[in-house]
Amino acid sequence: MGLRVLAAMSGGVDSAVAAARIAEAGHDVTGVHLALSANPQSHRTGARGCCTIEDSRDARRAADVIGIPFYVWDMAERFQRDVVEDFVAEYAAGRTPNPCLRCNEKIKFAAVLDRALALGFDAVATGHHAKLVDGVLSRSVDQGKDQSYVLGVLTREQLSHAIFPLGDSTKAEVREEAARRGLTVADKPDSHDICFIADGDTRGFLAGRLGAAEGPIVDQSGEVVGSHQGAHGFTVGQRKGLRIDRPAPDGRPRYVLSIEPVSNTVTVGPRSALEVTTITCGRPVWNGPDGRDDLTVQLRAHGEVYPCRFEEGAEGLTIELARPATGVAAGQAAVLYSGATVIGSATIMSAA
Amino acid sequence: MLPEAIEAMTEQLKRVGNASSLHAAGRRVRRVVEESRETIAQALGARPSEVVFTSGGTEADNLAIKGLYWARRPRRRVLISSVEHHAALDPAHWLADSQGAEVELLPVDEHGRVRPETLRAAIERDPGDVAMVSVMWANNEVGTVQPVNVLAAIAHDHGIPFHTDAVQAVGQLPVSFSGSGADALTLTGHKIGGPMGVGALLLARGLTPVSVQHGGGQERDVRSGTLDAPAIAGFAAAVSTAVREQERLGRHLSELRDELIRRVREAVPDVVLNGDPGDRLPGNAHFSFPGCEGDALLMLLDAKGVECSTGSACSAGVAQPSHVLLAMGADAAAARGSLRFTLGHTSTRDDVDRLIEVLPAAVERARRAGLG
Numbered sequence: 001m002g003l004r005v006l007a008a009m010s011g012g013v014d015s016a017v018a019a020a021r022i023a024e025a026g027h028d029v030t031g032v033h034l035a036l037s038a039n040p041q042s043h044r045t046g047a048r049g050c051c052t053i054e055d056s057r058d059a060r061r062a063a064d065v066i067g068i069p070f071y072v073w074d075m076a077e078r079f080q081r082d083v084v085e086d087f088v089a090e091y092a093a094g095r096t097p098n099p100c101l102r103c104n105e106k107i108k109f110a111a112v113l114d115r116a117l118a119l120g121f122d123a124v125a126t127g128h129h130a131k132l133v134d135g136v137l138s139r140s141v142d143q144g145k146d147q148s149y150v151l152g153v154l155t156r157e158q159l160s161h162a163i164f165p166l167g168d169s170t171k172a173e174v175r176e177e178a179a180r181r182g183l184t185v186a187d188k189p190d191s192h193d194i195c196f197i198a199d200g201d202t203r204g205f206l207a208g209r210l211g212a213a214e215g216p217i218v219d220q221s222g223e224v225v226g227s228h229q230g231a232h233g234f235t236v237g238q239r240k241g242l243r244i245d246r247p248a249p250d251g252r253p254r255y256v257l258s259i260e261p262v263s264n265t266v267t268v269g270p271r272s273a274l275e276v277t278t279i280t281c282g283r284p285v286w287n288g289p290d291g292r293d294d295l296t297v298q299l300r301a302h303g304e305v306y307p308c309r310f311e312e313g314a315e316g317l318t319i320e321l322a323r324p325a326t327g328v329a330a331g332q333a334a335v336l337y338s339g340a341t342v343i344g345s346a347t348i349m350s351a352a
Numbered sequence: 353m354l355p356e357a358i359e360a361m362t363e364q365l366k367r368v369g370n371a372s373s374l375h376a377a378g379r380r381v382r383r384v385v386e387e388s389r390e391t392i393a394q395a396l397g398a399r400p401s402e403v404v405f406t407s408g409g410t411e412a413d414n415l416a417i418k419g420l421y422w423a424r425r426p427r428r429r430v431l432i433s434s435v436e437h438h439a440a441l442d443p444a445h446w447l448a449d450s451q452g453a454e455v456e457l458l459p460v461d462e463h464g465r466v467r468p469e470t471l472r473a474a475i476e477r478d479p480g481d482v483a484m485v486s487v488m489w490a491n492n493e494v495g496t497v498q499p500v501n502v503l504a505a506i507a508h509d510h511g512i513p514f515h516t517d518a519v520q521a522v523g524q525l526p527v528s529f530s531g532s533g534a535d536a537l538t539l540t541g542h543k544i545g546g547p548m549g550v551g552a553l554l555l556a557r558g559l560t561p562v563s564v565q566h567g568g569g570q571e572r573d574v575r576s577g578t579l580d581a582p583a584i585a586g587f588a589a590a591v592s593t594a595v596r597e598q599e600r601l602g603r604h605l606s607e608l609r610d611e612l613i614r615r616v617r618e619a620v621p622d623v624v625l626n627g628d629p630g631d632r633l634p635g636n637a638h639f640s641f642p643g644c645e646g647d648a649l650l651m652l653l654d655a656k657g658v659e660c661s662t663g664s665a666c667s668a669g670v671a672q673p674s675h676v677l678l679a680m681g682a683d684a685a686a687a688r689g690s691l692r693f694t695l696g697h698t699s700t701r702d703d704v705d706r707l708i709e710v711l712p713a714a715v716e717r718a719r720r721a722g723l724g
Contacts, residue, residue: 030651071651118721119648 002027003122005163008108009033009062009070011055013178013185014127014166016062020181021165022125023066030121031063031070034112036079036103037196058185065182073115075107082106084196088209091232094261095331098301099194101150104128109158123161131167131340135160136288139340142170149298152335152345156287203233203241215264217244220257220273231264237274237327244268255327275324281317281334281346291338297321298335299328299348310336317346325351353586354545356593361547361586371579372570381581388588392552395595396539397528404553404571405584409519409540410439411564412553415575416515416536417443417486419561421453424483424513431474433458433466433487433498434679440486440517440538441675457679458487463628464496464680472506479510486514489521489537493676493692494627495636497525504533513559519543519551523594524602524633529554536561539591541583545697546590550583597697605634605695608704612637612693615708620715626677626690635695640682644689644718652714653691658707661692 007019009031023029033056056072063070083103090097113124129140130148137159140146154162166174171190178186197205210232217226226244228234233241238256248254254268279299297308297319307322319334328351335345353361364384369377371385386400393400406412417440421430432444434457447453456474458466466487475482485507490497500516507514515536521527523544529537536559540551553575555561560574567576594601616623616639624640641649646662653660662674673687682690693707 030655069651069654071647073647115648115721118717119652120717 004028004120005030005123005125006112006116006121007031007068007125008112008127009059010127010191011058011062011185011188012127012191013175013183013188014129014171016059016066016127016183016185017174017178017181018125018127018163018165019062019068020066020177020183022163023068029066029068029125031059031066031068032112033059033070033072034075034079034107035072036075036083036107058188062183062185065184073112075111078111079103079107079196082111087194088206090331091206092210092261093331094231094259096235096329097331098150098333099196100301101153101333104150105153105158109154109162113158113161117161123163125163125165127166128164129166129171130164132159132162132164137342138167139337139342140167140169145171148337148342149301149303149333149335152287152298152342153285153333154287155285159287206230206232213264215266217242217266217268219248219254220267220269225254225268228266231259231261231266234259234266235327236329242266242268271326274326274328276326276328276351277321277324279319279321279325279328279334279351280315280349281319282349284312284317284344284346286344288341288343289338291341291343294337294339296337298337299325300332305337308336316349353547354590354593357541357546357586357590360589361582364582364585367581369581371581372568384581384585385579388584391588392591395591396522396537396554397530398537398554399557401557401572402529402554404555404575405579406551406553406571406575407549407577408542408551409437409517409538411575412538412540412551413437413439413486413515413517414443415553415561415564416538416555417484418447418451418564419574420484420513420515420536420559421447421451422562423560427481427483428452428454429478429482430455431458431471431482431485432456433460435460435464435466435491435493435496435676436486436488437492437517437519440488444486453483454481460679462681464491464494464626464676465628466498466503468499468502468506471503475506475510475512479512482507482510482512484513484515487516489516489518489527489532490525490633491627491676492520493674494638494680495520495632496628497521497631497633501531501533504535508533513556520633522591523598524605524635526598527595535559541587541590544590544594546587546594547583550580550587552587601697602634605699608695608699608701609634609637611701612695612704612707615704616711619708619712624686626680626682635699637693637695638690639693640677640686640690641715641718642686642689643722644715645721646688646690648718648721649689649691649714652717653707653710656706656710656714658703658710661694662690 005022005027007029009015060070083099087097087099116124128147129145130151131138139148175186193200212229216224219225234256236256252270255274257269257273258267295308296305298305308319310319330348332348333345334348336343369381371382389400389403392403430444430453444455448455487498487503489500504514513535516534517538519540522539535556537554542548563574565576569576622642626638673684677687
């Protein structure tokens with residue numbers, strides 16, 4: 001007797017192949033598309049601008065081809081509260097959130113998983129590119145597509161009810177398999193941007209919610225070198241879009257070093273000033289084996305990997321990098337690996 | 353589909369010819385269409401010239417509501433019940449949004465019925481400016497039957513045309529176009545065992561709505577498009593059979609439905625029956641299950657082989673709180689926790705047994721999953 005598995009189907013190729021694989025493995029699979037964005041209209045709630053209607057139809061079509069029941073779950077309220085509002089609040093606080101990670105943590109493997117378990121399912125499967133064997137999370141064989149970073153925040157309990165069927169396949173193999181299975185989403189382009197910012201204009205999205213407020217751009221000495229329309233429009237490590245008229249004395253490009261939301265101040269400086277080796281984190285989650293060999297840390301999605309040491313103390317987790325990193329932003333997750341295996345994660349609070 | 357409808361339709365699929373053509377093949381097809389028209393008219397208490405074929409209920413509703421509004425300009429008021437199907441509500445809202453109409457949604461009582469005094473008061477606020485009134489014959493969600501002939505008479509007191517969407521009523525209730533007093537009545541094929549994609553607007557003589565789609569003017573110059581003769585033949589056979597069998601089927605379904613309601617109440621004591629307790633579609637049982645989300649319950653029952661419906665789904669498939677239940681005064685949680693069980697001519701006591709067997713566990717489980 002197989003498991004009762006809820007396959008979260010976005011309408012993309014990965015989740016379609018994931019659902020097909022577990023159904024083929026003999027599990028009792030039900031496809032569910034998560035409607036994440038409410039777009040209320042005056043009298044008819046017909047069109048939702050979520051993960052678009054087209055995505056929902058693509059998911060339904062894939063479920064039909066696989067031969068599994070399919071439903072749409074309305075998670076718009078939870079998504080709005082736990083992901084979108086959190087995203088805005090984090091920026092307002094001068095941090096740089098990762099909404100995909102938050103969606104995994106709060107929606108897919110919390111709200112959806114809880115509901116699925118209550119309804120009698122054993123597990124939730126997704127099309128993430130990551131390996132999960134006996135509850136141990138590790139990197140996908142496709143290093144370019146690996147998504148273990150955005151799953152690294154999940155707890156052991158969450159991982160114990162997760163299934164990631166694609167970890168042993170490259171994206172190219174997944175597309176090939178989709179075509180072979182007659183899934184018409186085989187050649188659908190990859191999604192990249194933040195799903196709830198349809199036009200990709202994150203700064204505009206934040207300005208619309210947080211409003212514009214002029215503030216100073218200062219250099220490391222505190223001298224005002226320019227102005228901006230809202231500190232939330234900036235990310236640590238950012239170089240473009242600063243619009244500073246005066247070049248730096250040494251003529252080198254300037255980068256955002258820090259963001260101070262209370263005084264609405266953005267501090268800029270040379271690239272060398274961005275380099276950090278000590279990272280202080282909160283909210284550590286230990287979800288993997290107790291590995292201490294070949295320790296590395298990843299500091300943002302698809303970001304570079306740094307050899308490291310770490311120490312857990314009263315004030316949180318301190319990570320010492322073997323070589324300096326740049327553009328380390330508070331609010332992002334630090335995911336710790338032993339080799340390819342995730343051993344835990346924590347939220348970056350500060351770096352020096 | 354009913355065997356009679358399949359037979360009538362397949363017979364025509366073998367033939368060629370356009371009912372509007374003058375040659376022999378065209379004449380043969382024309383005869384099929386006209387005989388179908390006569391069959392439908394006779395079954396529903398209308399004259400053949402009052403049958404306007406359409407592609408289904410949605411088109412018929414659009415033609416009646418938009419067409420009568422345009423024909424009666426400069427009158428601006430459109431009075432329509434708040435519990436209509438979207439095929440009627442949305443054309444009215446569109447008229448308000450883009451054609452300058454003043455759409456007034458007629459409130460309903462706790463059973464979902466438009467009270468005659470409600471319509472009378474609404475009209476009398478400014479009778480000279482009312483373009484048309486539309487109230488469905490019976491509600492597709494909660495099954496409540498509307499007092500159509502009383503409402504039509506009130507509209508006529510002021511010379512206002514009255515349309516009714518009878519998609520749910522034909523074959524389930526006695527429906528007479530002339531007896532109802534309505535000036536326009538919508539019906540569709542697939543709800544009565546006929547083919548999909550064909551329906552009709554029964555349209556009183558002398559009433560000429562402005563066309564929604566323009567072209568050859570095949571149907572009384574108000575509806576254009578080559579007629580689908582095989583579908584029309586199947587549709588007519590279905591109407592004829594459904595109306596002939598209505599009394600027997602209605603009795604059978606009412607009994608089965610009353611048993612279903614009784615046993616659901618025994619199995620889930622705090623369940624709430626929605627709609628009129630007595631005067632409702634014979635095949636309709638609509639409940640709210642406190643503490644459950646309708647779509648969770650639907651999924652659990654579906655997995656056990658029991659098929660039912662939540663209110664309505666948007667095009668992305670998201671279950672929405674039913675506008676019908678909200679209009680009846682239900683709160684959003686109760687509306688989300690609602691399910692409709694529909695019985696048809698193939699339903700049996702075994703189906704009810706099966707439902708009662710799996711329902712308590714499904715309700716308990718859905719309650720545990722809670723209201724997201």
